[in-house]
Amino acid sequence: MSSFETADTEEIATCLSITVYHPSQEEKQVFRALSFCQRQQLRADDLVKFGRDCNVCHFNFVDGRVSRIQFALQFFRHFNSSEFGFEIKNMSKKVKLTVDNVELAYLNKVDLPETCMVLFGEYQILMQKQGGESEDYFDIRFELAEKSLLQEKRLLKKPILDYGMIQNDSPIEIDENE
Template sequence: MSSKAGPIPVHVMSSFEDADTEETVTCLQMTLYHPGLLQTGIFQSIRFCHREKLSSSEVVKFGRNATICRYTFLDKQVSRVQFSLQPFKDFSSSVLSFEIKNMSKKTSLIVDSRELGYLNKTNLPYRCMVRFGDYQLLMEKEDGESLDFFETQFILSPRPLSQENICAATNPVPENGNCSTRSTSPTEMDENEA
């Protein structure tokens, strides 16, 4: 019994060749910590361990007001709009970057060691600590090819996200005790270097 396979029909080949290749999407992963998270439902409106796809033309707002903000913190200490993230494409890059802007008149936003006052903004590094009040957010960006969309993913941390804990949790500690960091990680600078 010989089975003789004929040629693949033309319509099957052309549909396969014409199919779009799926672009990878930039993902902004945010690990959240607040000391009172177990006693209150501060983060009950945020879906953890779930990727959400957003348009890169969207300005993503974080704060207390659910009608204005995509991600809300149910806490009177948080401003109606605390901060925003604006995706953009830099001239020298082929991937999405993000700009973070403090929208709160009453609370400074600290990005790593840089303090942003009301309406101040800065480019978000690939990995950084964002703090306001008792809130700590470790933001880490994973690059993708798409310029039309990006994803967010939230993780809840039961422990404070101090720089030492982040380094120990994400990087092996060599015998000399110094943590190694990626070349894209922000580094501390002397005030005179900025």
């Protein structure tokens, strides 16, 4: 038997692609501690912390306005499923974290959708999950955006109104007998 036949089958790891943007990134170099455009493998049981403290966090933002631990990601398997996901928890007592328009206060957490926008302070972070089957590890890959991710997202998701329709956001009273 050849070594090819007896070698372990290579599992594809779930990968979380993270695109980061800050309006002052050119001057302040807030992302200089991140490695871009390469996959970084992490253990499935790691609680992956992001923040200012390089002694505690896996991934650092070089900015005094970022909390020591800003947020954490946990890899998990969905109940009664073979699909993996991530949950995000706000670890900052001072700064709220917004995940696709859901505001998280300190210690609040939510499951990350396949694609989502995470915001805090002036930071814009686009997270996109690519599925895999490994239950022992997952990958994270960083990319640096040159333009505001919010502006790009708004351009893609502009609402299309029918001609002549007037949108009324105030409640309309309706008689029960009608």
